[in-house]
Structures are given as C-alpha cells and as structure tokens.
Amino acid sequence: xxxxxxLIGRLTRDPELRYTPAGVAVTxxxxxxxxxxxxxxxxxxxxxxxxxxxxxxxxxxCANYLRKGRLTAVEGRIQVRSYDNNEGRKxxxxxxxxDNVRFLESSNSGNREEGSYxxxxxxxxxxGGNSNSGRNTRDQQQDPFLDDGKPIDISDDxxxx
Amino acid sequence: xxxxxxLIGRLTRDPELRYTPAGVAVTxxxxxxxxxxxxxxxxxxxxxxxxxxxxxxxxxxCANYLRKGRLTAVEGRIQVRSYDNNEGRKxxxxxxxxDNVRFLESSNSGNREEGSYxxxxxxxxxxGGNSNSGRNTRDQQQDPFLDDGKPIDISDDxxxx
Amino acid sequence: xxxxxxLIGRLTRDPELRYTPAGVAVTxxxxxxxxxxxxxxxxxxxxxxxxxxxxxxxxxxCANYLRKGRLTAVEGRIQVRSYDNNEGRKxxxxxxxxDNVRFLESSNSGNREEGSYxxxxxxxxxxGGNSNSGRNTRDQQQDPFLDDGKPIDISDDxxxx
Amino acid sequence: xxxxxxLIGRLTRDPELRYTPAGVAVTxxxxxxxxxxxxxxxxxxxxxxxxxxxxxxxxxxCANYLRKGRLTAVEGRIQVRSYDNNEGRKxxxxxxxxDNVRFLESSNSGNREEGSYxxxxxxxxxxGGNSNSGRNTRDQQQDPFLDDGKPIDISDDxxxx
DNA sequence: TTTT
DNA sequence: TTTT
Numbered sequence: 263x264x265x266x267x268x269l270i271g272r273l274t275r276d277p278e279l280r281y282t283p284a285g286v287a288v289t290x291x292x293x294x295x296x297x298x299x300x301x302x303x304x305x306x307x308x309x310x311x312x313x314x315x316x317x318x319x320x321x322x323x324c325a326n327y328l329r330k331g332r333l334t335a336v337e338g339r340i341q342v343r344s345y346d347n348n349e350g351r352k353x354x355x356x357x358x359x360x361d362n363v364r365f366l367e368s369s370n371s372g373n374r375e376e377g378s379y380x381x382x383x384x385x386x387x388x389x390g391g392n393s394n395s396g397r398n399t400r401d402q403q404q405d406p407f408l409d410d411g412k413p414i415d416i417s418d419d420x421x422x423x
Numbered sequence: 424x425x426x427x428x429x430l431i432g433r434l435t436r437d438p439e440l441r442y443t444p445a446g447v448a449v450t451x452x453x454x455x456x457x458x459x460x461x462x463x464x465x466x467x468x469x470x471x472x473x474x475x476x477x478x479x480x481x482x483x484x485c486a487n488y489l490r491k492g493r494l495t496a497v498e499g500r501i502q503v504r505s506y507d508n509n510e511g512r513k514x515x516x517x518x519x520x521x522d523n524v525r526f527l528e529s530s531n532s533g534n535r536e537e538g539s540y541x542x543x544x545x546x547x548x549x550x551g552g553n554s555n556s557g558r559n560t561r562d563q564q565q566d567p568f569l570d571d572g573k574p575i576d577i578s579d580d581x582x583x584x
Numbered sequence: 585x586x587x588x589x590x591l592i593g594r595l596t597r598d599p600e601l602r603y604t605p606a607g608v609a610v611t612x613x614x615x616x617x618x619x620x621x622x623x624x625x626x627x628x629x630x631x632x633x634x635x636x637x638x639x640x641x642x643x644x645x646c647a648n649y650l651r652k653g654r655l656t657a658v659e660g661r662i663q664v665r666s667y668d669n670n671e672g673r674k675x676x677x678x679x680x681x682x683d684n685v686r687f688l689e690s691s692n693s694g695n696r697e698e699g700s701y702x703x704x705x706x707x708x709x710x711x712g713g714n715s716n717s718g719r720n721t722r723d724q725q726q727d728p729f730l731d732d733g734k735p736i737d738i739s740d741d742x743x744x745x
Numbered sequence: 746x747x748x749x750x751x752l753i754g755r756l757t758r759d760p761e762l763r764y765t766p767a768g769v770a771v772t773x774x775x776x777x778x779x780x781x782x783x784x785x786x787x788x789x790x791x792x793x794x795x796x797x798x799x800x801x802x803x804x805x806x807c808a809n810y811l812r813k814g815r816l817t818a819v820e821g822r823i824q825v826r827s828y829d830n831n832e833g834r835k836x837x838x839x840x841x842x843x844d845n846v847r848f849l850e851s852s853n854s855g856n857r858e859e860g861s862y863x864x865x866x867x868x869x870x871x872x873g874g875n876s877n878s879g880r881n882t883r884d885q886q887q888d889p890f891l892d893d894g895k896p897i898d899i900s901d902d903x904x905x906x
Numbered sequence: 907t908t909t910t
Numbered sequence: 911t912t913t914t
Contacts, residue, residue, distance in 0.1 A: 264429065
C-alpha cells in the first residue's frame with residue numbers, strides 16, 4: 263500500500279550502467295549507510311550496505327555523475343525479487359528502486375554547488391551498447407547484476423514503470 | 424548516515440515472539456506491501472514481502488495485538504545482516520528494524536478505534552520463556568528466525584538499542 | 585533538495601474540490617494527526633491539524649472517496665506560500681502537496697477492502713464547474729482556499745507539476 | 746497517528762539557541778529547500794523556507810556545529826502551534842520538531858568527514874543563560890522565536906519529550 | 907474552526 | 911512460504 267525509503271550514505275564503488283534487451287537503461291550501485299549506534303564490544307559491523315537500482319533517465323544521470331565514495335541521498339521503495347541459484351535454492355534479493363537521487367558532493371572537492379536529479383516522466387533511452395567493462399569479480403550466483411558484457415536478462419514486462 | 428523506511432501493508436502470518444538468551448523480547452513478522460503498478464502480462468507478482476523485526480516493549484505489544492491479515496503501518500530502518508548457510512555460502516538477510524508500529528485495524532471488525540504503539544525508551548522485559556510453538560518447517564540455514572523451541576542465538580551485544 | 589512527508593490521520597471535514605480558471609482540479613482537506621505523547625497537565629492539545637492539497641486526477645479521486653473522519657495516509661512534500669491579508673500583513677501558509685493518498689478505511693464500515701490511489705502522470709481534468717457549495721464562513725484574507733462559488737484565483741503557472 | 750518528515754536543505758542563517766525558564770535548550774533555524782521543478786515564467790519562488798526546532802542535547806549540538814549556508818538533513822515531525830497576535834488574530838505556526846539532524850558539510854570546505862548527531866534519550870542541559878544576541882530585526886508578531894534577550898516564554902509542560 |  |  264505504501265512503501266517509502268530515504269537513505270543517505272556513500273557509494274561503495276562506481277555505479278554500473280547496463281541496458282535491458284529492449285534498450286532501457288538501468289544503473290545499480292550500493293550505498294554504505296552508517297548505523298546510528300556503536301555496536302558495543304564487537305565493533306565489526308557499523309554500516310549497512312544497501313543495493314540501489316535506478317531506471318531510464320535517472321539511471322544515465324547516476325552513471326554519469328556518481329562515483330565511489332560520494333555522499334548521496336536516495337529516495338525510493340523497497341523491492342524484493344528472487345531467483346533460483348545453481349543449487350536450485352531460491353535466493354531473495356532486496357533492493358531500493360530509486361525515483362529520486364541527490365548528489366550531496368560534486369566532483370570538485372569544494373562542494374557548494376551540489377547537483378540534484380530526480381526521476382519521473384523522463385524516458386531518456388540514449389542508445390544501446392554497454393558502457394560498462396571489466397568488473398566480473400563477483401559470483402554470478404550471488405549477484406544477478408554481474409556484468410558479463412551482454413545486455414542483462416530482464417524482460418521489459420518486468421520494468422516497474 | 425540516514426536510513427528511514429515507512430511501510431503500510433498486511434501481515435502474512437501471526438507475529439512470532441522470541442527471547443534472546445538474556446531475555447530480551449524480539450518479534451518478527453512479514454508485511455505484504457502491494458506494489459503501486461500492475462505488472463503488465465505476467466500478473467503474478469504484485470506485492471513485496473518485507474520482513475520486520477521489533478525489540479523489547481514494542482515486540483511484546485506487536486505480539487499481543489497484531490494478527491495475520493491486519494493492515495499495519497511500520498516505521499524503522501533497513502538492516503542487512505548475513506550468515507553462512509550449510510553450503511558455506513554467505514546469505515544476506517534484509518529486514519526492517521521497526522521503532523514505531525501503528526495498528527490500522529483492530530480486532531473488532533468495525534475499526535474505528537485503532538490502536539497505536541511506538542517504541543523508544545521502554546525496556547519492557549516481561550519474563551523469559553518462549554511463547555511460540557510448532558512452526559518448524561523452515562530450513563534453519565535459510566532463516567535464523569526459525570522457531571526451534573529454544574531461545575534464539577543472538578548475543579546481546581548485537582542488540583541495536 | 586529533498587522534501588518528503590508521510591502522515592496518517594483523520595479528515596476533520598469532507599474534502600473541498602475546486603477548479604483553477606484553466607480547469608485544473610484541486611482538492612483541499614485537513615488531517616488531524618494525533619501526537620505520540622500525552623501533554624502532561626494541560627491535556628488540551630493532542631493532535632496537529634495539517635492542511636493537505638492534491639491536484640488533477642488525485643484531487644478528483646480524493647473528493648470522490650474521502651470523507652470526514654476517515655483514516656488516511658498521505659505522502660507528499662511541504663510547501664510554504666504567503667499572501668498579504670487585508671491589514672497588509674504577510675501571512676504564511678504551510679501545506680502538504682500530496683502525490684500519494686491511501687484510503688485506509690472504506691465507506692462500508694467493515695474495512696477489509698480499502699482503496700488506494702496515487703498521483704503521478706495522470707492529468708484527468710474531468711470538466712469545469714464547481715461541485716462545491718455553501719461553506720463561505722471563513723475570512724477570505726485568512727484563507728485563499730475559501731469557497732466563493734467561483735473558480736479559485738491561481739495562475740496555472742503556479743501549478744507544481 | 747504517524748507524522749514523519751525528512752528534509753535536505755541549507756540554513757538561511759546561523760541557528761538560534763535559547764533556553765526555557767526551566768533551562769531546557771531549544772534551537773531554531775530555517776532550512777531553504779529547493780523545489781524539484783522550475784516554476785515556468787514567474788521564476789520568483791523556487792525554494793521553501795521551513796522552520797526547524799530542536800530540543801535539549803540536539804539543540805546544543807546544532808547550535809555548536811551548524812552555520813548559515815550549510816547543507817543539512819533533518820528528520821522529525823510536523824507540529825502546528827498557534828498564538829494570538831496583537832490584533833487579536835490567531836496566527837498559526839508550522840514547524841518541524843527534529844529528532845535527527847545530519848551535518849552534510851563540515852566547517853573545513855573539503856567535506857569528506859561530515860558529522861552526524863541524533864536526538865533521543867540525551868538530556869544534556871548544560872547551564873542556563875542565553876548565548877544569543879543582537880538579531881532583533883524581525884517583527885515580533887511574525888515570529889514568536891524573536892530573540893529579545895530573555896528566556897522564552899514556554900512552559901515546561903509544553904515540552905514535547 | 908477541527909478527527910476517532 | 912505469503913496479505914486483502
């Protein structure tokens with residue numbers, strides 16, 4: 263009925279821009295969001311690493327302007343999808359589908375002129391191809407967003423807009 | 424830095440109240456949150472099933488008043504934890520740690536007097552024991568929230584408050 | 585840069601549907617939102633009364649389905665506008681411009697099938713006229729939303745979409 | 746029932762720290778929050794100026810670290826209060842009562858180490874007095890937060906915590 | 907001016 | 911694995 267998320271954190275890597283077979287842009291990145299408390303003795307885990315997905319025009323803007331380490335605000339909704347891994351086990355993936363992303367730090371270190379771009383009506387398909395390259399270090403079973411140099415296998419019927 | 428989630432949905436089952444070894448109450452339930460759009464042809468998946476965790480006094484209030492099917496509002500933050508399953512693979516679990524829960528439907532069907540309870544300073548430990556029973560059908564490796572009739576294995580150092 | 589509000593409360597009156605000179609639907613209502621605490625001795629003020637404005641298709645849906653007393657969730661942004669009253673003093677009006685409204689109670693008292701309607705791309709102008717009537721008791725200088733039987737004086741340039 | 750606001754914007758002035766007669770710290774500032782759209786021809790109003798109030802420990806932290814122009818995230822709830830101006834007219838004031846404030850820019854221009862402080866259980870009364878001075882340029886009828894050099898007239902019964 |  |  264209602265599903266709203268707002269996060270502020272830093273990118274753990276540069277964003278990954280991909281295209282669906284129909285040429286729809288989709289960008290994925292992960293935000294490290296510091297937890298508000300100090301975990302008493304353990305001291306090990308102090309941030310949540312939350313995957314974010316953007317589509318269409320917003321995907322391309324994020325790919326162009328966001329970089330590893332940048333402080334970023336994200337607004338969107340939680341989505342849970344699942345797939346079967348190669349042991350036949352169902353794996354659940356929870357992601358934030360963002361419709362609004364604010365760049366709280368710009369490239370020039372003196373950040374008084376931060377940009378801000380939001381999603382919405384824009385469709386903004388700007389060509390096919392795949393601007394991504396060479397970050398194939400993750401386990402394909404663990405992460406369906408793995409970049410294998412080919413358009414990702416998402417039916418356009420699955421698009422949330 | 425900032426991590427805020429607000430959901431409105433319906434419980435997929437009755438909530439599960441457990442206690443940590445130190446006697447801290449923790450309640451888990453899942454909200455079915457209808458998606459805002461109609462997934463064109465497929466028509467199969469139209470809701471997200473989002474796990475929610477509450478602690479202490481709020482946990483006990485939720486266990487007492489929430490039931491399967493009830494429309495409920497939840498406010499909290501996203502938390503990602505991980506554990507190793509029995510194939511040695513790391514499994515990530517994403518949950519909402521709620522600090523505010525609103526009961527939008529009460530038990531009497533005419534719901535003009537809905538309750539509302541929030542978390543906070545309350546500590547509200549009300550005894551040990553385990554009021555839960557007999558729903559051991561899930562794979563323990565898949566879900567550490569599995570009810571095995573014993574207090575759950577969470578160190579009190581892990582408590583987020 | 586980012587401006588997000590989520591409220592759950594009850595309508596203090598039936599909603600008011602108006603039309604701009606260009607025929608754009610706009611509906612206003614007020615939500616009574618109970619405060620989370622008990623104001624110690626005074627005990628008088630226990631809710632905030634927060635004005636909400638919706639536009640276009642969402643305005644017409646709200647006017648059709650919302651009624652005084654109904655529990656309702658609203659998502660939107662805070663907007664502050666000002667006007668000069670007849671003593672030449674600037675008066676500030678703070679409203680929630682809603683883009684998503686959820687009806688948590690339906691007309692039939694057994695509320696298991698609540699509706700839910702959100703804003704967005706819809707334009708949904710459904711005729712001119714003014715379905716409103718006879719509530720002219722407020723001071724025009726105090727409230728530009730006063731219903732005087734004529735289309736309200738809002739330039740279409742002021743529309744937030 | 747539920748009342749949640751999240752804003753990101755810039756301070757229009759340095760924050761104002763005051764104390765109630767009972768010595769409780771309260772800090773007020775205004776956030777300029779840019780609107781997400783371009784108001785077609787008029788071009789005049791492109792931001793909302795939203796008053797924010799913080800209490801106790803959080804008030805003192807804000808007074809110490811926030812400055813005019815700083816990019817800041819605020820989380821809280823909307824509160825509407827009223828008073829009678831000297832023409833006997835009731836004036837409504839809408840403010841955000843913040844319980845979490847994030848400093849997205851630190852004093853040193855290279856802002857890689859932004860601070861972040863949240864409210865909560867802290868009580869943090871650190872003395873009486875009034876650290877504020879000389880900004881009495883606003884109309885008292887317009888702004889009950891006007892600094893007149895004396896503790897403000899708020900009964901401790903009015904405190905929201 | 908206010909809702910349950 | 912799922913709610914209305």
